Amino acid sequence: MESQSCGVCGGDGQIANSFGSTTRCPGCHGTGRRTEPTGMRDVTKTKPSHQRTAKEVAAAKGPQVPTTFEGVKLANEVTANAALTDAVKAKIVREIVEHESSHGSCTQTFLKKVRKQVRP
Numbered sequence: 001m002e003s004q005s006c007g008v009c010g011g012d013g014q015i016a017n018s019f020g021s022t023t024r025c026p027g028c029h030g031t032g033r034r035t036e037p038t039g040m041r042d043v044t045k046t047k048p049s050h051q052r053t054a055k056e057v058a059a060a061k062g063p064q065v066p067t068t069f070e071g072v073k074l075a076n077e078v079t080a081n082a083a084l085t086d087a088v089k090a091k092i093v094r095e096i097v098e099h100e101s102s103h104g105s106c107t108q109t110f111l112k113k114v115r116k117q118v119r120p
């Protein structure tokens with residue numbers, strides 16, 4: 001039952017998104033080990049040091065994938081959901097990217113809204 005492997009990436013430390021590129025697993029920060037239980041409350045006492053500023057996000061003009069910590073995490077939750085079709089996944093990921101570009105980061109309201117779609 002209890003495994004030391006990260007439940008998000010399965011111990012690889014990397015996650016393949018729907019665009020075919022890999023990104024460092026946000027669940028374990030690339031170590032492949034589980035650091036904290038998932039599915040619990042997202043609110044942590046520590047400050048989100050991984051969150052980038054809107055300026056940094058804009059500077060990193062990469063592919064259309066989320067760039068903030070919360071955005072990547074959410075996108076990974078979406079792409080890992082077997083109940084969703086690829087088209088729906090791509091649509092939600094695109095919404096995350098658009099939200100990030102207009103807000104600079106993912107708001108809690110937005111995260112809740114998307115998670116509601118992912119977990120009806």
Ligand SMILES: [Zn+2]
Binds near residue numbers: 013014026032
């Ligand atoms: Zn991981």
